[in-house]
Amino acid sequence: MKRVSIKDVAKKAGVSASTVSYVLNRTPTETISPETTKRVMDAVEKLGYVPNLNARSLASKYSNLIGVLIPQTEPGKEFMFSNPFYGELLSAIEYTARQNGYHLLLSGTQEDQSYMGIAQNRDLDGIIIVGTYPGENLYQLKRLGVPIVLVDSYVKDKDFYTVGIDDRKGARLATDYLIKKGHKKIAFISGSIRENGVNIKRWEGYCDAMKEAGLSINEDAIYSGNVDYNYGLIAAKQYIDRGKNQTAAFITADVISIGVLKGLIQHGVNVPEDFSIVSFDGVYLARMSYPSLTTVSQDIAGKGKRAVQLILDATGNKEKSYTDCVLPLRLVERDSVRELRCE
Amino acid sequence: MKRVSIKDVAKKAGVSASTVSYVLNRTPTETISPETTKRVMDAVEKLGYVPNLNARSLASKYSNLIGVLIPQTEPGKEFMFSNPFYGELLSAIEYTARQNGYHLLLSGTQEDQSYMGIAQNRDLDGIIIVGTYPGENLYQLKRLGVPIVLVDSYVKDKDFYTVGIDDRKGARLATDYLIKKGHKKIAFISGSIRENGVNIKRWEGYCDAMKEAGLSINEDAIYSGNVDYNYGLIAAKQYIDRGKNQTAAFITADVISIGVLKGLIQHGVNVPEDFSIVSFDGVYLARMSYPSLTTVSQDIAGKGKRAVQLILDATGNKEKSYTDCVLPLRLVERDSVRELRCE
DNA sequence: TCTAGTTACTGAAACGTTTAAGTAATAATT
DNA sequence: AATTATTACTTAAACGTTTCAGTAACTAGA
Numbered sequence: 163m164k165r166v167s168i169k170d171v172a173k174k175a176g177v178s179a180s181t182v183s184y185v186l187n188r189t190p191t192e193t194i195s196p197e198t199t200k201r202v203m204d205a206v207e208k209l210g211y212v213p214n215l216n217a218r219s220l221a222s223k224y225s226n227l228i229g230v231l232i233p234q235t236e237p238g239k240e241f242m243f244s245n246p247f248y249g250e251l252l253s254a255i256e257y258t259a260r261q262n263g264y265h266l267l268l269s270g271t272q273e274d275q276s277y278m279g280i281a282q283n284r285d286l287d288g289i290i291i292v293g294t295y296p297g298e299n300l301y302q303l304k305r306l307g308v309p310i311v312l313v314d315s316y317v318k319d320k321d322f323y324t325v326g327i328d329d330r331k332g333a334r335l336a337t338d339y340l341i342k343k344g345h346k347k348i349a350f351i352s353g354s355i356r357e358n359g360v361n362i363k364r365w366e367g368y369c370d371a372m373k374e375a376g377l378s379i380n381e382d383a384i385y386s387g388n389v390d391y392n393y394g395l396i397a398a399k400q401y402i403d404r405g406k407n408q409t410a411a412f413i414t415a416d417v418i419s420i421g422v423l424k425g426l427i428q429h430g431v432n433v434p435e436d437f438s439i440v441s442f443d444g445v446y447l448a449r450m451s452y453p454s455l456t457t458v459s460q461d462i463a464g465k466g467k468r469a470v471q472l473i474l475d476a477t478g479n480k481e482k483s484y485t486d487c488v489l490p491l492r493l494v495e496r497d498s499v500r501e502l503r504c505e
Numbered sequence: 506m507k508r509v510s511i512k513d514v515a516k517k518a519g520v521s522a523s524t525v526s527y528v529l530n531r532t533p534t535e536t537i538s539p540e541t542t543k544r545v546m547d548a549v550e551k552l553g554y555v556p557n558l559n560a561r562s563l564a565s566k567y568s569n570l571i572g573v574l575i576p577q578t579e580p581g582k583e584f585m586f587s588n589p590f591y592g593e594l595l596s597a598i599e600y601t602a603r604q605n606g607y608h609l610l611l612s613g614t615q616e617d618q619s620y621m622g623i624a625q626n627r628d629l630d631g632i633i634i635v636g637t638y639p640g641e642n643l644y645q646l647k648r649l650g651v652p653i654v655l656v657d658s659y660v661k662d663k664d665f666y667t668v669g670i671d672d673r674k675g676a677r678l679a680t681d682y683l684i685k686k687g688h689k690k691i692a693f694i695s696g697s698i699r700e701n702g703v704n705i706k707r708w709e710g711y712c713d714a715m716k717e718a719g720l721s722i723n724e725d726a727i728y729s730g731n732v733d734y735n736y737g738l739i740a741a742k743q744y745i746d747r748g749k750n751q752t753a754a755f756i757t758a759d760v761i762s763i764g765v766l767k768g769l770i771q772h773g774v775n776v777p778e779d780f781s782i783v784s785f786d787g788v789y790l791a792r793m794s795y796p797s798l799t800t801v802s803q804d805i806a807g808k809g810k811r812a813v814q815l816i817l818d819a820t821g822n823k824e825k826s827y828t829d830c831v832l833p834l835r836l837v838e839r840d841s842v843r844e845l846r847c848e
Numbered sequence: 849t850c851t852a853g854t855t856a857c858t859g860a861a862a863c864g865t866t867t868a869a870g871t872a873a874t875a876a877t878t
Numbered sequence: 879a880a881t882t883a884t885t886a887c888t889t890a891a892a893c894g895t896t897t898c899a900g901t902a903a904c905t906a907g908a
Contacts, residue, residue: 167894178858183896192897193855215626216559216568217894220863224896225559227610234600244789249592256613257577265623266611267570270599280608283558285863391793420793427795446587450734450763452770452795510864521888526866535867536885560864563893567866628893 166209174205182206186213219285226264228473229281229289230255234270244390245417246445247462248292251313254466255290262474278302288473291315295358309476311469316358323472325465325487329360332458332491333367336412336440339456339493341375344502345410345438348372350379351397351422352414353389361386364414364442383408394421402429409502410438416448419455419498434500444494453497461489509552517548525549529556562628569607571816572624572632573598577613587733588760589788590805591635594656597809598633605817621645631816634658638701652819654812659701666815668808668830672703675801675834676710679755679783682799682836684718687845688753688781691715693722694740694765695757696732704729707757707785726751737764745772752845753781759791762798766841777843787837796840804832 172179177198184192185202205211219225232248256266264287269280271291276299281289288309294300296317303310304321311323340348350368352361372379382404387393397418401408413419419441423433431437433453441448444459468487515522520541527535528545548554562568575591599609607630612623614634620642624632631652637643639660646653647664654666683691693711695704715722725747730736737760744751744765756762762784766776774780776796784791787802811830 165894169894179895180859180897181857184857187896189897193857195856198856210621212622212626214563214628214894216563216628217863218896220557220559220563220865221894221896223863230611246589246592249589249595253613256611260613265626268573268599268609268611270596270603278553279555283555283608285557285559391789424793424795424797446734447790447793450767450790451793452767454767508864512864522865523867523889524887527887530866532867536887538886541886557864560893561866563895564864564866566893 165214166211168211168213170209171202171205171211174209175201177202223285224477225285225287227267227284227286228255228259228264228470229267229269229284229286231269231271231277231280231289231291231294233293234272245415246447247415247417247443250445250462251292251466254463255470256466258467258470262470264470264474273297273299275299276302281306287477290469290473293360295356309473311472313465313469314360316360316363320485323476323485323487325469325472325489326360327460327465327489327491329363330367330370332442332460333364333412333414334371335367335491335493336442336458337368337371338375340410340412340438340440340499341371341377343410343438343499346377347380347383347408347410348377349383349385349401349408349411350414351385351394351411351418353387353393353418355386361414364412368412380407385411389415389418391417391421391424394418394423395425396421398422398425398429398431401426402431406431408437410440410499413439413441416441416443416445416455416457419457420447420451423451423453423455423498434498438500438502439498440493441498448494449496456496456499457494458491459494460491464489508557509554511554511556513552514545514548514554517552518544520545566628567820568628568630570610570627570629571598571602571607571813572610572612572627572629574612574614574620574623574632574634574637576636577615588758589790590758590760590786593788593805594635594809597806598813599809601810601813605813607813607817616640616642618642619645624649630820633812633816636703638699652816654815656808656812657703659703659706663828666819666828666830668812668815668832669703670803670808670832670834672706673710673713675785675803676707676755676757677714678710678834678836679785679801680711680714681718683753683755683781683783683842684714684720686753686781686842689720690723690726690751690753691720692726692728692744692751692754693757694728694737694754694761696730696736696761698729704757707755711755723750728754732758732761734760734764734767737761737766738768739764741765741768741772741774744769745774749774751780753783753842756782756784759784759786759788759798759800762800762841763790763794766794766796766798777841781842781845783836783842791837792839799839799842800837801834802837803834807832 168179168182172182182202185194185199215226259266281303286308290311290313292313294315309323311325313325352364355361355365385397385400387396413422419439426433426437433439441455441457444457448455448457511522511525515525525545528537528542558569602609624646629651633654633656635656637658654668656668695707698704698708728740728743730739756765762782769776769780776782784798784800787800791798791800
């Protein structure tokens with residue numbers, strides 16, 4: 163299966179290989195006559211020539227490839243996407259990249275693992291890392307000298323671009339909403355609360371709101387586990403076991419909320435009649451459930467788009483603008499919250 | 506940002522570049538002494554050398570890259586993954602690939618678009634194409650001479666490997682189940698019914714079951730649209746508008762079912778009390794809903810795994826075994842079906 | 849008319865690997 | 879002791895591009 167190379171095109175067009183390259187890349191410093199251009203393009207067409215991007219990237223240090231690292235949420239398990247948020251984000255990244263002639267090199271990551279092998283390998287033009295934490299495996303990547311975009315990370319380092327949201331404010335928005343609706347005993351249900359992670363920010367936002375409203379935060383109102391459906395089931399069970407001491411919850415991810423919803427119903431607790439939920443993310447799932455979820459909705463598509471654009475801009479040598487990108491949030495009211503009348 | 510190359514390692518270890526290459530690739534025909542091996546490995550370690558896979562693949566025609574093409578379900582829209590099935594499948598593919606030292610080159614596809622540009626570019630070791638239809642853009646790819654795995658396609662061509670399920674049998678399984686539960690008027694709700702697609706097979710399976718049971722298929726029991734949540738809402742509305750003439754439905758995708766579920770509830774039709782649903786796929790979503798869905802469940806993880814393995818085996822020159830891979834199905838009983846007592 | 853500039857190319861090195869073929873030293877066979 | 883094998887390497891070509899540094903022909907300026 164002989165592949166057609168630039169030399170074949172050159173021969174057919176009766177020019178040198180470099181001329182073909184110049185024609186194809188419209189290098190602005192070179193001047194090629196219209197007739198030659200046409201002859202080359204005809205040959206390209208006729209032979210069905212597609213440049214080999216491996217060779218191009220080897221020669222030019224420019225690969226049209228963006229690496230995307232998404233955490234493997236359950237180590238050892240097959241499903242990287244136990245949270246649909248990742249799928250939607252990836253989808254937006256892929257779409258934007260493709261619109262701009264880029265492709266994606268996708269890899270799941272475990273935290274203990276070096277990112278280097280994945281990243282150094284192929285002269286990537288940029289790397290998008292989702293939800294990572296500070297650590298050596300991350301800082302190593304700086305050596306590559308390519309733009310790196312951190313999505314949803316609280317890593318403080320000027321060498322990285324970031325795309326995120328104001329998690330603290332968002333959590334506050336959610337909690338305030340419940341308070342406004344008359345709730346006083348509000349649970350906090352989230353994934354694991356780790357330093358420099360999004361959940362700790364959301365926890366802070368929750369505390370902000372509670373404190374400002376003069377409400378106390380009881381130990382037994384705090385639930386923390388994995389960010390997945392199963393944990394939602396577990397949290398619901400715990401809520402029952404602990405004695406149903408809250409009338410509402412702020413839940414930091416829609417997937418968890420869906421699990422909680424299911425768990426509660428199984429135990430005869432109805433949402434929103436008996437229990438109100440405001441959650442976070444705004445994935446598609448949030449509108450699919452019954453009742454649908456009132457949630458702090460992120461612009462997930464915007465997040466992916468921005469991440470790619472930051473890399474494109476950085477590659478195109480534009481000034482490092484928007485180096486930290488904070489996207490807006492809005493609370494979407496749906497059906498999972500009941501207004502509590504004052505007793 | 507000087508990258509360290511094989512020559513740097515060679516110099517440091519006091520050997521030639523080819524020796525380093527031989528050490529690293531454990532080429533079986535070459536013999537390298539233990540001492541040299543150690544010296545090279547030490548140098549690699551010390552310099553933090555990682556081979557450039559672009560160069561490797563240029564020289565060796567072997568890239569450790571698998572291309573994955575997933576249909577962009579809604580052209581022009583950002584979400585390639587409007588059906589969570591794709592996310593789960595991709596996830597399994599990624600995991601298996603990574604376990605074997607491969608990475609994924611991901612691209613969404615529109616049907617009218619040539620696959621060539623995406624695929625020829627980078628000396629892929631194999632290509633996995635999800636849910637495609639016969640067409641020139643597909644057959645062109647044969648020229649590349651790399652193994653191609655078609656997932657969920659009814660393309661008859663011995664040059665492709667396939668991984669799929671028996672859609673017809675699965676649909677029959679679903680419909681039979683409803684019939685066994687006493688239903689006689691059973692709707693068929695699916696994505697667009699196209700030649701050589703999965704939906705036409707599922708339609709056939711539905712017909713098989715109905716015919717065998719001596720049940721008639723009414724025009725107004727057939728619903729066809731997109732494979733997404735929104736279409737489910739629409740179908741539910743149509744069901745109401747057409748006069749609620751069925752007691753149950755076989756729905757060909759869980760996402761659609763979720764939409765139908767929601768649409769019905771909004772119109773006061775309860776599942777399973779007033780209407781029963783058996784659907785297809787077995788995505789996570791199916792257990793998350795309320796009521797959870799009785800569904801014909803595929804081994805999605807197995808599908809992804811098999812697809813990757815077929816490529817690995819083909820690359821490793823093993824005999825073309827399992828060239829057509831049909832994975833098992835099973836009906837998972839959950840809460841969306843009610844038994845109809847005979848009247 | 850001579851020099852300097854411009855236009856439209858070409859030649860060849862370079863990118864970082866792999867791998868076929870070659871070589872020198874030592875070991876085994878006759 | 880001479881020949882053949884084996885071991886442990888090295889050399890150099892090749893993979894398919896890009897791009898720097900020419901170069902030849904023509905044009906413009908003095």
